[in-house]
Amino acid sequence: MEGQRQSEPRVTHCYRHPDRETGISCVRCERPICPDCMIPASVGFQCPDCVKGGSGTGHPPSANRPRTIAGGVVAGDRRLVTKILLGINAAVFIGVLISGERLINDLVLFGQAVAEPYGPVEGVAQGQWYRLLSSVFLHQEIWHIAMNMLGLWFLGPPLEAALGRLRYTSLYLLSGLGGSALTFFVSSPGQASLGASGAIFGLFGATAVLMRRMNYDMRPILILLAINLVFTFTWEGISWQAHIGGLAVGALIAYAMVHAPRKRRALVQYGACAGMLLLIIAACVVRTLQLTS
Structure with missing residues (x-):
């Protein structure tokens, strides 16, 4: 059945390394990232730009905090x-x-x-x-x-x-x-x-x-x-x-x-x-x- 079939990841090229194929995307911006650019997140991986943007200064506090795949704020105690x-x-x-x-x-x-x-x-x-x-x-x-x-x-x-x-x-x-x-x-x-x-x-x-x-x-x-x-x-x-x-x-x-x-x-x-x-x-x-x- 279609609802139970595992779809194959869509293979694209890393946005920071165009010569490298990858099937993984950043959970925040959804851009494709290769293994060298993958930074572990609460679920999946984030790209370096999103991680850097989430920890920078000069923005409102809500913009500084990294977001989950659903847009929620990443909390310290995830349980x-x-x-x-x-x-x-x-x-x-x-x-x-x-x-x-x-x-x-x-x-x-x-x-x-x-x-x-x-x-x-x-x-x-x-x-x-x-x-x-x-x-x-x-x-x-x-x-x-x-x-x-x-x-x-x-x-x-x-x-x-x-x-x-x-x-x-x-x-x-x-x-x-x-x-x-x-x-x-x-x-x-x-x-x-x-x-x-x-x-x-x-x-x-x-x-x-x-x-x-x-x-x-x-x-x-x-x-x-x-x-x-x-x-x-x-x-x-x-x-x-x-x-x-x-x-x-x-x-x-x-x-x-x-x-x-x-x-x-x-x-x-x-x-x-x-x-x-x-x-x-x-x-x-x-x-x-x-x-x-």
């Missing part, structure tokens, strides 16, 4: 947001261990359910939209949080370095919301769902898009994704809706971020995020009307 997300998930899990079912009932995702026998009906359809996001940070079993956090630690830092902190955070949260929205839209209203799997699958999709953009070998990530999809549809108790929703949202947002034209980069990127958020809201409104009408 900071990933660490914060790990910490939030761990804190909520500790809260579950302490409070038990009470916290789970307050944060878990379900569309519409009776709280107790003959008790009040509650859920996303009753206006508890916070469950779409709170459930993304909620885990009940140790194996569940361990697997998700391992995926976050493996996939998160390279994406955080490539996209920048704000774009990476947007990608993660929208992927989680996308998984929750699809679960709410197609699942039984009383079916409970929890976990960061939707957001993690969003990182899978984003990693595949980024690797294709950089002309890296996509086979490792595609194999890993295929294995996880097999578990998604064969392991009982897994919400395939959250996985597929997160995967689709993560891939689409990442594509907009790394393929946005340089002159309108921020407009395209944040416009894509806003459009995806509106689509998620629209799906939840439609489902709410179905359940409450």
